[in-house]
Amino acid sequence: MQNTSVRIWDLPTRLFHWVLAICVVALVVSAKMNAMDWHFRLGYATLALLLFRLVWGLMGGYWSRFARLFYTPSQIADHVSGRKDHSTGHSPLGALSVIALLAVLCLQVASGLASDDEISVSGPLTRFVSGEWVSTATWWHASIGQYLIYALVALHVFAIIVYALRGKKLVGPMITGDKLLPPETRSSRDSVATRLYALVLLACALGVAWWVSTLGSF
Template structure:
């Protein structure tokens, strides 16, 4: 018997697709350069707002969106890697949870280093004036060299994992991120996704956007 469970609440799904679109746009504007760098800067502030939202939602959001649900024991991770997992996972698998943490960490590092970067031509982060030239140089190097390739690599691995699950495991990871539900062979807790939860998420989103906007204006102070 299969059980239909709401795994991904609407705020998490919207975050996921906005994040994907913003990452693509950031990579494109960075590669184009020139006048596109102004859009790159604006999109960086959008990414900051998204990440701030996700950090908060990872604490107060739906059950499977909370970071607490991402924590798996080393034994379970090892069994998962060896294909010996005895039960299906409603939320992220042990390896999937690690990939989410890694992606969020790299995105935070990219946004943080972008706020401190200065290409000495047309791009200067809003926090440059608050740190020494040595830190600006280090942040600029990370943001333009190491960080972007770490991000592209993680995104590529993410897409390969989706392809593996679809083609080999015959399980789709995309559809649940569209409508929120999964069909499971066992009962599992459902993520809260009612009007109150969505209203709370909207408040968090507005506050996150406001904080990102305030940070973006520090460079003009």
């Protein structure tokens, strides 16, 4: 049976992906340029994006849900060996990459909120934790955390290149949302109603991020 265009990535997931990528790059640039005001603004924006994704991973389109990110060891082995294709949504290796990157980004944002450079800037959560925790968060944020992100992003880009060389395009579907697949493949909901719902969730996430940003001024 001939393959047909199937909606795999809903619009909220696609926008999250690209806006998060832009924020991560801008965070690195602002840190290297010591533009800390912008670094904090971008950090709060990233916090909002991650909060949105955590909820969207439970309620979003079928292939965007966290339930679709977990594979058994045998499924991972089948995919790596080429015995079976598990790439309708995220492949097993891609799913591991997504989980790792989201986890590290969450930890990086959290550590940034509790960091203090003891010169001019401090995160809004420093007043709520001990000096030892602040020191640990500052160390992690400025060293281990950022290098983990570099490594995971590099691995992500490398995987995209490898898959492209094997004839599997990953960037295109993350732009259009669609893949050519068997017509019986389950598609993701991506209606006006779900997009409006995602917009409400994002507004709530932005509200939480704004509230967190005000904690340091109390």
